[in-house]
Amino acid sequence: MAETITTNTPAGPIVRGTFATAKQSLGDLFIWKQRVAITNDYGETHCEWQSPRRLRNPFSLFAQLGPKEWLFFLVGLAAWTADAFDFHALSIQTVKLAKYYDTSKTNVTTAITLTLLLRSVGAAFFGMAGDKFGRKYPMVVNMIILGLLQVATIYSATFTQFLAVRSLFGLFMGGVYGNAIAMALENCPLDARGLMSGILQQGYSLGYVIAASCNLGVGGSTDSWKTVFWIGTGLSIGVGFLRLLFPESRQFIEAKKLGKDQASASAFWVETRKMLAQEWRMCVYCIILMTWFNYYSHTSQDSYTTFMLTQKELDNSAASRASILMKTGACVGGTIIGYASQWFGRRRSIVCSAIMSGILIPAWILPTTERSLSATGFFMQFFVQGAWGVIPIHLNELSPPAFRSSFVGITYQIGNMISSPSAQIVNAIAERHNVKALDGELAPAYGPTMGIATAIIAIGIAVTTALGPERRGAKFELAKPAGVQEVMRRKSVDVESQGGEKAQNIEAEHIPEKQ
Known part of the structure; x- marks a missing residue:
């Protein structure tokens, strides 16, 4: 487990659910620091209390x-x-x-x-x-x-x-x-x-x-x-x-620039449905x-x-x-x-x-x-x-x-x-x-x-x-346009499947034929 170095106080996780969220939100309203979810480079997420940013000129x-x-x-x-x-x-x-x-x-x-x-x-x-x-x-x-x-x-x-x-x-x-x-x-x-x-x-x-x-x-x-x-x-x-x-x-x-501006309509709607479900x-x-x-x-x-x-x-x-x-x-x-x-x-x-x-x-x-x-x-x-x-x-x-x-x-x-x-x-x-x-x-x-x-x-x-x-x-x-994420996911799946097929072909080449 990778650790994230921080000087902030750890906080409990952000809860899910209607009533749980309402209860947590009401309590947090009276706490000066803010509960923030932090995700590190390894995709691990934790919550901590952060002081508000200073009000600048x-x-x-x-x-x-x-x-x-x-x-x-x-x-x-x-x-x-x-x-x-x-x-x-x-x-x-x-x-x-x-x-x-x-x-x-x-x-x-x-x-x-x-x-x-x-x-x-x-x-x-x-x-x-x-x-x-x-x-x-x-x-x-x-x-x-x-x-x-x-x-x-x-x-x-x-x-x-x-x-x-x-x-x-x-x-x-x-x-x-x-x-x-x-x-x-x-x-x-x-x-x-x-x-x-x-x-x-x-x-x-x-x-x-x-x-x-x-x-x-x-x-x-x-x-x-x-x-x-x-x-x-x-x-x-x-x-x-x-x-x-x-x-x-x-x-x-x-x-x-990445050639992904034309995300397909199907990818867009798939991502939309996932968003609505979540x-x-x-x-x-x-x-x-x-x-x-x-x-x-x-x-x-x-x-x-x-x-x-x-x-x-x-x-x-x-x-x-x-x-x-x-x-x-x-x-x-x-x-x-x-x-x-x-x-x-x-x-x-x-x-x-x-x-x-x-x-x-x-x-x-x-x-x-x-x-x-x-x-x-x-x-x-x-x-x-x-x-x-x-x-x-x-x-x-x-x-x-x-x-x-x-x-x-x-x-x-x-x-x-x-x-x-x-x-x-x-x-x-x-x-x-x-x-x-x-x-x-x-x-x-x-x-x-x-x-x-x-x-x-x-x-x-x-x-x-x-x-x-x-x-x-x-x-x-930092977010990518809607649909692009789904296109990238599909391409990743295709690459992985193609990699699996190539591995299988290489393995097959090394198996001697039966006489």
């Missing part, structure tokens, strides 16, 4: 990325930002679209539900394509079609056509997250991942800020929503063409976690502009300004907490952020002026998106290494699909109950509805995260 972490790594990261961020802009261009213009199509705000949010429902289909298709063929061309196709569907949305003459186009929109929107996140983070140095994850996830908030700024710029007229969608068209198609200008991720380039518990856990998280963001933001316009009686400009400051808080919080998670831990960062957002709920919904709503919205989203800032790297580390694009995209988007009625639920409950607005008149109860729902969700996130696993520091960048 963020500028020194930025310096670890070379020009190519920055290019991968920035284009991944741009794709995720454009995707978020496309989504929020609808949610922040619910009132305008309801007037344009002469329908209720709740009916307009049906488009949000349809988009979220169908995103998981796109995540599965483009995620598998990204894991087998590479990140580049699936993303290019995705972004260009998204831009064209924005144009189709603008020219939808009836509300039925509008809903049909937004359904298709969901199919292609679903493929962006997995490929963009995998491409951006798999090329980042290990120490920089927490910080870069926090910045990357805030492409979602940045897309909201840009969409809200555009909405503010075009004014409050009913037809002005079309201008915002034209801007979204340019962003999506622009990112698609930009992605054409630089090469594939490192793993796929290295595989191509990691189905992790798949279920991540889907549950992403369901909570998607309810978290959609419940706390999708109806917030409507809340300020109706219950708080702000005008379009004031509500847009408050929304921009709210999401600016999200960008700041996601970056800071994502950065801190490299030292503080992924799960501890998420749990603490969820608890803080729950504490802030009264301050979030009770103010009455633009200034106070902007300030409390800033801090609320600081912690909501602070928890989200850990998610890209947390999901990548929990993923089976060769399936990061599909695993991350599918679990995220299935969570999105399950949470798809969130905006409709909030709107429907709020419009059935009334509270007094500032002028004494009755208004839909958006504030209490969002507050109660967000409190329940924050508790769910804290509990689910505390009971789940963590693989901070996993070296997923």
